[in-house]
Amino acid sequence: MRQKFDGRPLDIKNAVPTYFEYCIHSMETPDSACPLLHEFVIAPFALEECRRGGASSSEPARMRPFSDAVTASRTTTTTAVATTVVSSSEEHSPCCSARPLAIGVVAVSMSFALIYFLMIVPLTTTILPVTSSPPPLDTVSHTTVTLPSTASTTVIPEITTTEDPLYKYIDDKHHRLQIPLIHIPQLYEVKLKLFVPWNPSVNYGTDNFIVEGHVRVHFTSGGGSRVLLHSDSEQHVGECLVKDEFGREIFVKHVGRGFPQVLDLHLAADMIHGMNYTLDVAFRRHIRRESAAGLYVVATHLQISEARTVFPCIDVPEVKAQFDTIIIHPTGTTAIANMMDNSTVVEGGWTTTTFRRTPPMSTYLFALSVSDYPYLERYSSRGVRSRVYCDPSKLDSAQLLTDTISPVLDFYEDYFGIPYPLEKL
Template sequence: MGPSHFSLLLILAGCWEALGAEHYSNSPVCNTTLSNGSFPWTHYRLPTSVVPEHYYIYIHPDLNTKTVTGYVQILIEALNDTSYIVLNGKNLTITGAFLKELSPNYQRKRLALHVLESVPTEQLAFISEIPLVAGRKYQLSVRFCATLSNSFSGVYRASYWTKNGISRMIAATHFEPTSARKAFPCFDEPNMKAVFSVVIVRDYNRKAISNMPKVSTRTRGDGLLEDHFCHSVRMSSYLVAFVVNDFSSNSTKSKTGTEVSIFAPRDQINQTRYALQAAVKILEFFEEYFQIPYPLPKIDLVAIPDFEAGAMENWGLITYRETSLLYDPHTSSPHSKLWVTLVTAHELAHQAKFENPYKSICSTLQKSYIV
């Protein structure tokens, strides 16, 4: 398959408009809310007084209880003096929120925060009794829980049937354009980019994949496993992704050493050969044509049984509708083969990084930021 067979398909970035808020609902999120408090922010867009630098996300999508529990620690910098931090959250129950300054000689313990929610604007406000000071960095720690979604956004359940008639369930994510806030509290606007470090809790009979390669797996006291992943490149929150699954996979490497893998239900893994071959050729073509190296050590392409879009260009973990990735040479039509090729070319075209090359692939989040 030569370069002339490929078309570069790009999506124009959507424009974010600043909208004025007319009415707010100041419903409390948890017991630490301010009594008689009013939501401190009056715009749909987030304030820029505080910006994120690095997220540490610990999350457990429990397919047995159909719940999501976890916590997120966000390294933030205050650009202006402020007594509150506003970020996005939707359909989350906040069970604890704390703030800690990260100045070298600062000995103050974690400060419990008051929490308010604005339901119409999908925002959470964390109120501090001690104001944040411009130029200083802080660690915002938030514990949360939610219900595993039945929709096709946020962290949701997807199911399929084996050839033996057994129902299987996986947990998948789809965060574009504004659904990362359904999975964990975050600054869910595309210009507020940050680095993401992800830890996923799972059962022993499933596996987890995310944007970056897995560093290690640890066994918890309750028998569940924790998969720790390399930290990501700096990216928007809607590109974070993970899938907890029992799939099989096929893998190979490109000329430049990038590991390319296709994940699909075990009974359909024989339908991934064409997509794997096409993905490697397309990736190599883009790197040569644009003279831009693919910045990550791996790229996974995953066939999701229940998926609303054709595919989604999560960095390092592209999720697909099954008909956009699977091809059976004995039963599929030529049009299906062309469609798999075009969708794969389209999604891989999103993967280029126009900043400095990614370095220190598996560096971990600075220990001083994790408590």
């Protein structure tokens, strides 16, 4: 900072001590005789005296300029000393002199602190929405926590994991007891043995109207160590075996039925995501009976989610797979299924009929029937076979139906320009 003094530039920082000595030595009162000193040094940074009225004085405490209490004395030495004259009544006053520079520093610091406070507090007190969601299927229990007397009792939710998220829609009737599609089936090998006393001379004792079955499911795994299938609660499940595509067995350590119509297999090791596996399940169950004049016909009607009553499977319409079907039935009866029979082998009192593999289809389209009914047979112009099975007493009534099927099938193939995809109707 530079100012002019007596017409010459003056560096205030270096000149203030010299000028201050000059004023002290040459003038009686610095306020009046040294206006430059008063304006730039004393006035801005002057110390003010804080005092109170004495015991004998009724004058209240006030702020008085420092210049009223400052006198300059000149000595014979080269050094001038400015002293503050304090009255004897004020010498022992408990009120100390305030220092404007320190007060200014404190005021500036408080200003910065206030600005910081105003900037920070709104951010910390703003309640932001929480986007995290708790596991939808975990059981939420409530624990009451007693706080100090100044606070009220608060109920804090405590998340537990008593329910498995795999069973998200297991109790929802609108989802037909759905299970997660972790594993995708590719092929079902279904083998059923039916103990049907189809005439009075056939009796299997306690096994009458029993189905013993075995299903091998070829599926692509989505990983994990659990396999869930739909299985009717009346099915008694036996041995279960899981193998990978290299023939290595994975031990099934637990077979659970914690939920109706669901078979839950816990494996001893995790499966590899994307690898092909096979699952073998043996089962046994009773056949629901509806007797009609002593004649027994075993037939299925599985729409829309009843395939689980025949064999364990993933009984979901959108999950399609192929089917290899083998039916072991009493000799003297005829077995039919979705496809043409591939072979028939008779051994003693049992006949084993093997059927060709189906195209990919939903589980509820799986169909079979075992009876001793006679049938009428016709072929279309393209060689598609059609049969009508019926009670022997109604063969004449079935003749018209049999003669109509083939011409109608030919008409629709020609009309739509799409050939019938299967070998039989």
